[in-house]
Amino acid sequence: MFSLKGKTALVTGSTQGIGKEIARCFAEHGAKVYVHGSSSIEKCQRAADEIGAAAVAVANLLQDGCADKLYRQTGGVDILVLNASVQYRVPWHEITSAEFDEQMKANVKSNFELIQKYVPHMQTQKWGKIVTVGSVQQYRPHKDMAIYAATKAAQMSLVTNLAKQLAPDGITVNNIAPGVIATPRNEEVLSDVEYREKVLNAIPLGVEGDSADCAGAALLLCSDAGRYITGIDLIVDGGMHL
Numbered sequence: 001m002f003s004l005k006g007k008t009a010l011v012t013g014s015t016q017g018i019g020k021e022i023a024r025c026f027a028e029h030g031a032k033v034y035v036h037g038s039s040s041i042e043k044c045q046r047a048a049d050e051i052g053a054a055a056v057a058v059a060n061l062l063q064d065g066c067a068d069k070l071y072r073q074t075g076g077v078d079i080l081v082l083n084a085s086v087q088y089r090v091p092w093h094e095i096t097s098a099e100f101d102e103q104m105k106a107n108v109k110s111n112f113e114l115i116q117k118y119v120p121h122m123q124t125q126k127w128g129k130i131v132t133v134g135s136v137q138q139y140r141p142h143k144d145m146a147i148y149a150a151t152k153a154a155q156m157s158l159v160t161n162l163a164k165q166l167a168p169d170g171i172t173v174n175n176i177a178p179g180v181i182a183t184p185r186n187e188e189v190l191s192d193v194e195y196r197e198k199v200l201n202a203i204p205l206g207v208e209g210d211s212a213d214c215a216g217a218a219l220l221l222c223s224d225a226g227r228y229i230t231g232i233d234l235i236v237d238g239g240m241h242l
């Protein structure tokens, strides 16, 4: 039921953190997985070697043409996980135009262009899984990440819109919304004892999550176990959104 044998998957941003665990989990369940990163093929290869992924691909989501560039390296895939994102931690009144544009570009525009690029192959074979990675900030936006939170909400809107349109083609489209997950991205802020305590106090289960918690959710949505699930937001946050 959870097997991905015979499937090819691309997980964006899988050199580390949540994406890497999703890629590891998919490889363990039999998929041919592409590890993707922003620029360093060596970093991608190190992650791929560690987790037993089959191949690597590089494209910076901040650059025009990144969807074409990525597709040239992977060809059509059965499973597309849009996990990479750009995030700035800045009070809302200090967010610069460049910071606004970068977050919109990587998290919304490039992800949308990737969906446009990868869907036709899925439509041809009448089978496909698309998972975007959002955030608990769709529900509880952090005061210093107003635009980041807005990009995740916009992405969720695309998920509900496209889930309905692509269902007749046998393609499911879902979102995973992680809460606080221990990854290289937030290592530094969570090393501040006072801040960490404040964050943990906001999580009903009382602990931060692990990247593997998100991998389990992704496996559900991309395997036959989740074949009847589309258009949902699967929140993986220890209850933080409540």
Ligand SMILES: NC(=O)c1ccc[n+]([C@@H]2O[C@H](COP(=O)([O-])OP(=O)(O)OC[C@H]3O[C@@H](n4cnc5c(N)ncnc54)[C@H](OP(=O)(O)O)[C@@H]3O)[C@@H](O)[C@H]2O)c1
Residues within 6 Å of the ligand: 012, 013, 014, 015, 016, 017, 018, 019, 036, 037, 038, 039, 040, 043, 059, 060, 061, 062, 083, 084, 085, 086, 087, 106, 133, 134, 135, 136, 177, 178, 179, 180, 181, 182, 183, 184, 185, 186
């Ligand atoms: N960690 C959390 O607590 C948390 C909470 C809510 C939501 N999320 C979401 O979960 C996802 C993964 O987060 P994470 O904490 O695992 O992140 P992370 O540790 O910062 O890893 C980010 C990954 O994305 C890639 N990436 C970054 N910028 C890119 C760009 N411009 N173009 C292409 N790839 C790029 C990185 O590749 P390189 O290494 O090659 O640069 C890396 O593989 C993100 O969408 C994030 O918004 C995370």
